[in-house]
Amino acid sequence: MDSSPASLDFAVIGHQDSWHNIAAFVNCIRGAELEPLVVEKVKDIFSFIPPRDLFKVNVRSATGAEINGVYIETFIDPDKLLPQFTRTNIGKIIQAASLAKKMGANIVALGGFTSIMLEGNIDELSTNVTKFTTGNTLTAAYIVKSIEKAANNFGIDLQESSVLIIGATGDIGTACINYLAHKVNKLLLCARNHHRLQNVAANLVKQDIRVEYSTCVQDLAPKADVVICAASSSGIELVNCKQNVLICDAGYPKNLEEKIEDREGVFLFHGGMGQVTHGFNFNPDYSESIYRYAAPHIIHGCILEAMILAFEKKYENYSAGKGNITAHSMEDIYNLSVKHGINIAPFYNAGGLCQKTSVLKTLPQ
Amino acid sequence: MQAIKDATYTIEEFNVISDVFSQAITGELIGMSNFASLAETINDPHEKMEAVEHANSERMHAEGFLAYAKKAGLNININMQGAYWGNVRTQFLSYARKKDFIACLIIQEVILESFAVSMYTDVGDSLGGEAGHLFHSIAEEEKEHLDHSSDLLRAELKKDPVAFINKFEEIHFNCMTILAEFTATNDLRGHCGVCHGDCMKGSLHHIGLDTITLRGNALALYAQAMDNIGIPGEKSIVWIARLPA
Numbered sequence: 155m156d157s158s159p160a161s162l163d164f165a166v167i168g169h170q171d172s173w174h175n176i177a178a179f180v181n182c183i184r185g186a187e188l189e190p191l192v193v194e195k196v197k198d199i200f201s202f203i204p205p206r207d208l209f210k211v212n213v214r215s216a217t218g219a220e221i222n223g224v225y226i227e228t229f230i231d232p233d234k235l236l237p238q239f240t241r242t243n244i245g246k247i248i249q250a251a252s253l254a255k256k257m258g259a260n261i262v263a264l265g266g267f268t269s270i271m272l273e274g275n276i277d278e279l280s281t282n283v284t285k286f287t288t289g290n291t292l293t294a295a296y297i298v299k300s301i302e303k304a305a306n307n308f309g310i311d312l313q314e315s316s317v318l319i320i321g322a323t324g325d326i327g328t329a330c331i332n333y334l335a336h337k338v339n340k341l342l343l344c345a346r347n348h349h350r351l352q353n354v355a356a357n358l359v360k361q362d363i364r365v366e367y368s369t370c371v372q373d374l375a376p377k378a379d380v381v382i383c384a385a386s387s388s389g390i391e392l393v394n395c396k397q398n399v400l401i402c403d404a405g406y407p408k409n410l411e412e413k414i415e416d417r418e419g420v421f422l423f424h425g426g427m428g429q430v431t432h433g434f435n436f437n438p439d440y441s442e443s444i445y446r447y448a449a450p451h452i453i454h455g456c457i458l459e460a461m462i463l464a465f466e467k468k469y470e471n472y473s474a475g476k477g478n479i480t481a482h483s484m485e486d487i488y489n490l491s492v493k494h495g496i497n498i499a500p501f502y503n504a505g506g507l508c509q510k511t512s513v514l515k516t517l518p519q
Numbered sequence: 520m521q522a523i524k525d526a527t528y529t530i531e532e533f534n535v536i537s538d539v540f541s542q543a544i545t546g547e548l549i550g551m552s553n554f555a556s557l558a559e560t561i562n563d564p565h566e567k568m569e570a571v572e573h574a575n576s577e578r579m580h581a582e583g584f585l586a587y588a589k590k591a592g593l594n595i596n597i598n599m600q601g602a603y604w605g606n607v608r609t610q611f612l613s614y615a616r617k618k619d620f621i622a623c624l625i626i627q628e629v630i631l632e633s634f635a636v637s638m639y640t641d642v643g644d645s646l647g648g649e650a651g652h653l654f655h656s657i658a659e660e661e662k663e664h665l666d667h668s669s670d671l672l673r674a675e676l677k678k679d680p681v682a683f684i685n686k687f688e689e690i691h692f693n694c695m696t697i698l699a700e701f702t703a704t705n706d707l708r709g710h711c712g713v714c715h716g717d718c719m720k721g722s723l724h725h726i727g728l729d730t731i732t733l734r735g736n737a738l739a740l741y742a743q744a745m746d747n748i749g750i751p752g753e754k755s756i757v758w759i760a761r762l763p764a
Contacts (some may be wrong), residue, residue, distance in 0.1 A: 183760045195764045198704070202735030204742050206752025226752075253752070438753065496603065 160308070164223035165259035166211070166457045167250045169230040169270050171354050171407035172295040173443065176200055176232070178443035182443035202223060203230035205250035205331045207257065209440055214432035216495025218418060221464045225436075226250045228268060235267050235406070243271050248279075255284045260469045263289045263460030264307050266406050269473075270324070271422070287463065288473040289456025290421075291427040292491060294329035295484040296455040297382060300425050300498045308421065310379060318342040319403065320371055321385025323350040326426070329479035330382055331358070340364040343376040345385070383410050402426075411504050421516050423501040423508055431495035448502035459492050462490050528591075531725040536650070538719035539642055539726070540584055543654075545597050545713050547581035549604050550574075550583045550631060556615040557623045573664065580657045586640045587653055594715060601712025603701035607631070610694045621675055621683075628668030629748070634698060634739035635661045638733055665744060672748045687750060689757045696739070699762035702734040753758040 158187045170176045171478060173193045179236035180200070181190040211223045228246045233245070253471075254262045264276065269288035272279075276286040288515060305312050315338050321327040322343035323359065333340060343365060347350045351367045358365045368374050375381070375396040381401040392401070392414045403410035411422055430451040445453065453461075463472055472487070473479065491497070501508040528536060554574035571591040589596045599608060607626075614622035634660050643654030676683045700708050710718065720730045738759060745755040 180760050183757045185761065188761060190764055198731045199735060199738065199759070199764065202739045203756065204739055204746065206746065206756055207743070208753055208756060210753075225755075253746075 159263070160386060162257050162259045163221040163261070164224045164460045165207075165254040165257060165262045166223065166265055166460060167205075167228060167247065167254060167262060168225060168457070169232070169263040169267055171199065171232050171235070171266070173232060176447075177384075177445040179440060182440055183438075197231075201229055203229040203235070205246055205253055207253065210437045211433040211434055212437070215465050216432055216493070217465070219465055220233045220318075220345060221461060223259065223464065224254075225462070226253055230267070232407075233375045234471070238317060240271055243267075251286070255279075255281055259284055260467075261463045262286045262462045263457045265289065265454060265456050269456065276471055280471055283472050285469045287456075287460055287471060288325065289459035290325045290329060291473040291479050291483050292428070292459035292462065292487045293404070293492070294326045294333065294479055295386075295488040296327035296428055296498050297326070297384070297402055297425045298330055298333045298421070298484070299402070299488060300501070301368075301380060301382065302401075303498065304378065304421065304423065304501065308398070308400060310398075310400060311479075312338050312380070314339050315379035315384065316340040316342055317378050317380040318344065318371075320344045320381065320383045320390060322367070323347055323354055324384055324474045325473075326384040326404065326480065327382075328354070328477045329484060330384060332479065332483045333484055335361065335363050338380075340366065342378055343367040344371045345369065346372055355464060384426075402447050409504070411452055421508070422503050424499075424503055425501035426455045427452050428455050428491065429453075429498050429499045430458070430461075431497065447499070448507045449500050452499045452502075458491065458496055459487060462487065462494055462496065463492050466490060521659070531722060533593070533676070534715065535645070535719050535722040535725050536591075537588075537596075538590045538714045538722075540593050541596045541713050542711075542714075542719075543616050543639070544581050544584045544588070544595060544720060545601075545604050546574060546631070546635060547577050547600060548597065548599055549575035549608055550635075551629060552599070552608065553611045553627045553631075555655060555764075556612060557627060558734070559629060560615055560618040560623055576664075578624045578662065580660070583653055583657065587650060597674070598715055599714040601710075602708045603697055603711050604698045605739070606708075607694060610697070614690075621672070622690055624668050625687060626694050628664050629672070629744050630690070630694050630698065630741065632665040632668070633744050634663060635704075635735045637737040637740040641728060641733055641736055642726075661663060664668075669747045671745065676749045679687075681721065684754060686746075688754070688758060692761075695758075696762060699764070701763060702730065702737065704730050711752075 163244050177193045177196045180196050198355065205226055206230045207224045208227050209225050211225055213221050228250045230246055264347050273357055279286050317334055317338045319330055319341065322331060323345040341358065341363060343351060343355060347370060348369050350371065355367045357364045371390055371445060375392050378399060379396060381399060383403050383405045385405050390413050397419040399420055401410065401420060401422040403422060404426035408424045414420060429449060430453065433451050459473065523699050551574050554570050554577055558570035561570055599605060609624060611626050638659035639654040643651040643658060646654065701711065723729055742755055742759060
């Protein structure tokens, strides 16, 4: 039967973050002979659909190995990626996880918000056959490695820089702190929960790390040379940023460029993404409407982590819980990523690929 | 029997509840007729008797709805030849004439029962009281039909997956298209011939319902039914996306 891969090395549980993309996908699968549905009609149906496998994925490694997996869409309403809808959304994620297990996936990536909503509590999802990972270790590794690369390109000395981390108490934000703590001049930490923020900062102070924190991003943004946004960009506004600030938008959805008051001199790129040098295929091929980026074969780090673990046959809950990601584990998964020809994605933003010297003026104003 | 809470219906509620019951009764009579026709397609005497029992079960459901409607004084209109119900019946009969038992099962026990179970549950939740209880209890019985058919169809899928999926796809577009048009925000084939006056969809808010949720929940249950049978998700999502909206 052609309904499932010959062997299912991995599965990806994902969600969409814009109605525009969803409408494009729905109209793609409707086919050219049918009248396209307007977004409002798509909204009437989309979020009612139970989680299901949409397409198979074949990924090729630099080593010559190939793995086969499947993408499972949760059909979570992108307007409902908010705490008040957590119960409904978790129900969909658990259904999607059950499907991944039923399909016999060896390792499953909980992409984007699907791991955030479970707050990393994935151990109970696992079985002897199927393991789960949030993929946050590789996402965080791609973020910090791309910051290092961009800083190098722009002649920014990180050791002299103040780095603002938005979403500092989250799993990815904490991982970035762990990696950068001893590599930058000062950490500026922002998160919504003051108490947690205070605890994170106190631990850093004990290690003689210079740190400043606030629940208000406007307090910290004007002091930052580098900004990592590892949180949902809803509610975030970046005003009075320094000239030549370097910004990595690694949140969901990646639309921070819309939240920046003065774009002159800003270099912003979408972070946490990787590029598969030897490529991948979708079957059916929905690449014209889903996973469309400024360059070919770009995927989220969280998804790539599961693929790399599958290449390595390292079937374990690699990224689980919250706050467990170490600089060491980030280096480990990053090195495995490079081994398989999966590198940090080229710099891009909503305006397309960034030139080495370009700033945010590449974006549509 | 306890007093009908529904005696306090407003005129708007009365009108829409009358239409809801009219649709339910018409649907049950279509189901009854379909099971009776299905019995014709079956050679095995035990399965033939079971189909007749199912037809009787649908008749009992129709009787139940009619009894309540009479007690509540609802204004009932039954029309099995309307633009949607009539076409569903025609589709069913086209397969019954070919003695295609599996196709009949898919139409009656998967497509129609998915919609019945989901919509009766939503209506039951909304109406509450005796009417709500009636819809819930019938939804439970219809769910048994749905579950029963899943076992049979799973076995059929295993025998010849490609042929089965092709058959299911054909039936989906022949039959589910009619239901999709029927349950779209605006009737895509005109008046159903069952509702009094204008389509009841614009009045569902009087009883705390809306077309989008009713249709969405019904499609969700249909999608789950296809999953339970073993139709690959990558197929069923395309079939659903290609329905009229």
